[in-house]
Amino acid sequence: MAWELAASTLGAPYDTMDELAKTFTETGVTKIEVAVGDEMKFTMTSTDDELKTMRDELAEKANVSIFSVDSRVQVCNPDRTEDELLESLEHCLHMADVLGAQYVRVFPTAPLDPCWTPDRLPGLALPDGQNLAGISKRGAAIIVKALPLADKLGVQPLLETHDSHTNGERNAMIHAEIDRLAPGNRVGSIWDLAHPWRVGEDPVTTFEYIGQYIANGRGLVQIKDCAFPGDQTPVLQGTGRVPLAKCCRLLKNGGYTGPLSLEWERRWYPEVAPLKDALVAAQNAIDNLPLDAQLA
DSSP: OOOOEEEEGGGSTTOOHHHHHHHHHHHTOOEEEEEBOTTSSBOTTOOHHHHHHHHHHHHHHHOOEEEEEEEEEETTOTTSOHHHHHHHHHHHHHHHHHHTOSEEEEEOOOOBOTTOOTTSOOOBOOOTTOOHHHHHHHHHHHHHHHHHHHHHHTOEEEEESBTTBOSHHHHHHHHHHHHHHSTTOOOEEEEESHHHHHTTOOHHHHHHHHGGGTTTTTOEEEEOOOSBTTBOOOOOTTSSOOOHHHHHHHHHHHTOOSOEEEOOOTTTOTTSOOHHHHHHHHHHHHHTSOGGGSOO
16 A cells, blocks of 8 residues: 655645645645745634635535644744744644644744755854753743643644754754653654754664654654755656665654645745645555655
């Protein structure tokens, strides 16, 4: 059995609801993550009624359910106060509850060294007196403060392997502090397969660090492909170098049974192919995985 393909609306940021429904119907995608942004359909100021209307419209027109909210909350960003970040995270947890989503995607996003390049683990440009360990603990503390609401709603915050904490080792630093502050929590990770790989972390190592935070329903996996570690421009799945089969073997053996969610970043790279083409390519790549990398 092949892995289930899911998708983010980041791949079609300005499509109408009818256009989105058509894309998902034609590609057979029934689970989606919705990206939140001032310039998109789902915004931080969308009312509950507006969210319910969009949720119901996608369900009725394309049999689509929303499993995750891409929040853009940046818990390690020193330019925003802890209270501001907590308020934003709690609002996104509420949005997820209204939309029927189980997860909220959270970013670390400590400031990067200006000389950072995509094929290297980034250095940080932190305010005086701060370091990676300290900023990681700050991010963890903000997430922990949101856990009472998250637990009440049954929504799980997920920390992506992204930006300042782009590999499994750094992602796990935040989790270690969350686990210390809130033993038994269900905060998970999103393993974006491309990000740790492009900065030189082997998928085996990534999974050793964060496997426990994605297996058994605790987290999610995002797939994408790129031609070279130093070029983040999306290419159709299966035409680049991100080792999808190797990662899927690790996921299968490590207890992950969730979807593989395509993050087709057309919002940031408008020149790439439409989301429908990317989903067709992704499904072909999943269908053509070796048997030992298939889910069952």
